[in-house]
Amino acid sequence: DTAVSQTPKYLVTQMGNDKSIKCEQNLGHDTMYWYKQDSKKFLKIMFSYNNKELIINETVPNRFSPKSPDKAHLNLHINSLELGDSAVYFCASSLLNTGELFFGEGSRLTVL
Template identity: 90%
Template sequence: DTAVSQTPKYLVTQMGNDKSIKCEQNLGHDTMYWYKQDSKKFLKIMFSYNNKELIINETVPNRFSPKSPDKAHLNLHINSLELGDSAVYFCASSWDREGQQYFGPGTRLTVT
């Protein structure tokens, strides 16, 4: 059983398009996260939800919008994609806001 899953694993798209990445966790965790890993492998938090409530919203372009339909799911929608959005996006979850975080396999987004 996959604990934290993401779809798709790879996403290649053109500038200006809109795309979504989906994340699901079956661990029963209350808190979920989106991270971005750039080409130099630097990881930075983007968003976090606790029980469907947005609790962390870092300075990211408002073209990025997270949505948590329930506490097991956290999706990321990106409008008007730009070249600089190319990166690996990771979803993660934890029991609570301070707990050990478990990561999904990542979604490699390439914008051409």
């Protein structure tokens, strides 16, 4: 059983389109995250939710909107995609304040 699963794993789309990435965790964790890994492999946090409440919201364009319907799911919707949005997006989960994050396999987004 995959602990943190993301879909889709790969996504190729045109500029201006809207796309979503879904994430689910079956670890019983209360906190979930979205990280962006750019072409230089740098990992930067975007959002974090604890029990469905937004607790971290980094300086991210408004075109990115996370949604957490319950504490086991955290989805990422991106509007009006731009070339610079091309990256690998990682979902992760943890128990709050325990430190260790469990990562999904990543979703590689390519915007043409």
